[in-house]
Amino acid sequence: MQSSWVEIDPTILGANIDALRAAIRPSTEIMFVVKADAYGHGLAPMAVQAAASGVRWLAVAYLDEALTVRARLPDADILVLGVAEPEDVPRLVADRITPIVVSAEHGQALAAAARAMGATVPVHLKVDTGMGRLGAPWQDAHEIFDVLNGEKGLQVTGLCSHFAAVEPNEPERAEEQAQRFLELARALEAKHGRTLFKHLSSSRALLYHPEWDLDAIRPGICLYGYGTEDPRMRFHARPFLQWKARVMQVKAVPAGYPVGYYGTYRTEAPTHIAILSVGYADGYHRALSNRGHVLVRGRRCPVIGRVSMNWVTIDVGPAGDVRRGDEAVLIGEQEGASVWAGELAKICRTIPYEILVGIDPAAERRYINAVSTNPP
Ligand SMILES: Cc1ncc(COP(=O)(O)O)c(C=O)c1O
Structure with missing residues (x-):
């Protein structure tokens, strides 16, 4: 877990x-x-x-x-x-x-x-x-x-x-x-x-x-892949930090189903909702409540209801193909779809820097293709 x-x-x-x-x-x-x-x-x-x-x-x-x-x-x-x-x-x-x-x-x-x-x-x-x-x-x-x-x-x-x-x-x-x-x-x-x-x-x-x-x-953010979109700029970089969580529960719900604290969201039609293992305690801003998107099975799924301390609920749609244990991408890409920190920053009225440094430092960092980091 x-x-x-x-x-x-x-x-x-x-x-x-x-x-x-x-x-x-x-x-x-x-x-x-x-x-x-x-x-x-x-x-x-x-x-x-x-x-x-x-x-x-x-x-x-x-x-x-x-x-x-x-x-x-x-x-x-x-x-x-x-x-x-x-x-x-x-x-x-x-x-x-x-x-x-x-x-x-x-x-x-x-x-x-x-x-x-x-x-x-x-x-x-x-x-x-x-x-x-x-x-x-x-x-x-x-x-x-x-x-x-x-x-x-x-x-x-x-x-x-x-x-x-x-x-x-x-x-x-x-x-x-x-x-x-x-x-x-x-x-x-x-x-x-x-x-x-x-x-x-x-x-x-x-x-x-x-x-x-x-x-x-003294480059910082551009080498982390942000802020180089303007075609007038001298070089363009790719982001490479992905942030992920697990689907902890999926359930089929009818239309009009209330989601989260104060029921700020009600489903418009029968659908499936998934609850993810992330919340504002991990750095996933409350400002993303009812506004952010998360990738599951290559689809952009809307965050519904309020982001809570440890859990976020998303609408994964009527298909019923999402399973408990599936990977949810909070920042990153999946099957051609993407959500990067710049998108979250806009919604949260902040800058990608704050989204990136706001991810709980205790969250495990997994390095793919890393050169050795052992001290000599
Ligand atoms: C003194 C100084 N130089 C360079 C940088 C790097 O800035 P940026 O990430 O915008 O490239 C910073 C970042 O805060 C800074 O404080």
């Missing part, structure tokens, strides 16, 4: 990486974003597949994720996108992990911790060019770089920023951020007589703006 589970084919990630690689200059590195358990796909298997597909850089949010990657990939370059603490410095140094720094004080604290152990930490200065999130405000970034550049124990090797919005219909917003970043980088490189490792673009920016590829791009 099992609730829902996830099936992932990492070789499709490999194909997505190959397609992206073919679309960019060979001199641009892919820094694959694997935070939040690789957007719900499983950190270690995704990092291992990416490395096998030639990706050198991996970006995570926290040190523990970086350590998970390092345990599998002794040669990867790893960037921590969150704010490392001074007490993290011994592990950062020992495991050759690069943190970002977000302010002069932050950089100085890391430098002091590094000096205390006779080490130097390489860091990338994160510049807030208009996102209004982590990083040194662009107006102060030049000065902050100069302060940090003189700090023993710290070596500022890179410069990065993050876009708030990349919209082809409203290009000024991203262009303004890019110009702030490029001007800063130009001024710093000229003044200090050395090149910095510069990275700016995540998925939407890299899909629309080859001119901002710089030394690295």
Whole structure:
């Protein structure tokens, strides 16, 4: 007896990486974003597949994720996108992990911790060019770089920023951020007589703006197969995370049969209903009540009634061919039909990211065609 589970084919990630690689200059590195358990796909298997597909850089949010990657990939370059603490410095140094720094004080604290152990930490200065999130405000970034550049124990090797919005219909917003970043980088490189490792673009920016590829791009969602539908984009990817549940009971019901809490749905005609082993406790949003679709026997079956904590009811139609134990596809494809996270996200008025990371991390992840993920 099992609730829902996830099936992932990492070789499709490999194909997505190959397609992206073919679309960019060979001199641009892919820094694959694997935070939040690789957007719900499983950190270690995704990092291992990416490395096998030639990706050198991996970006995570926290040190523990970086350590998970390092345990599998002794040669990867790893960037921590969150704010490392001074007490993290011994592990950062020992495991050759690069943190970002977000302010002069932050950089100085890391430098002091590094000096205390006779080490130097390489860091990338994160510049807030208009996102209004982590990083040194662009107006102060030049000065902050100069302060940090003189700090023993710290070596500022890179410069990065993050876009708030990349919209082809409203290009000024991203262009303004890019110009702030490029001007800063130009001024710093000229003044200090050395090149910095510069990275700016995540998925939407890299899909629309080859001119901002710089030394690295930081794709996340596009390599998981989402957000590449627009024909103007440089490459197109396929999703490869499938989420499945079991049919726990099937019953024939007459017309007018009430379904679920408060009977928000009544069958219009005699049909069969199936109850599935998934609910909002597993990440299947309540917003899908009476709106979502699930695949069973290759058919798109409507979710009827309210999604409850552990169970969902669907209308499998009058044919009577669905059996207890049948596989139900919540995200994925079956016999030519498909339901992907983008469809669920629209109904739930959210983004595919939230649907993917919202799948219960405890749901079993089954890897099909995976390269070995054992630590060396
Ligand atoms: C700093 C940073 N870079 C890159 C990414 C990847 O973004 P995307 O998944 O849209 O490509 C993220 C994702 O949240 C991020 O926070």
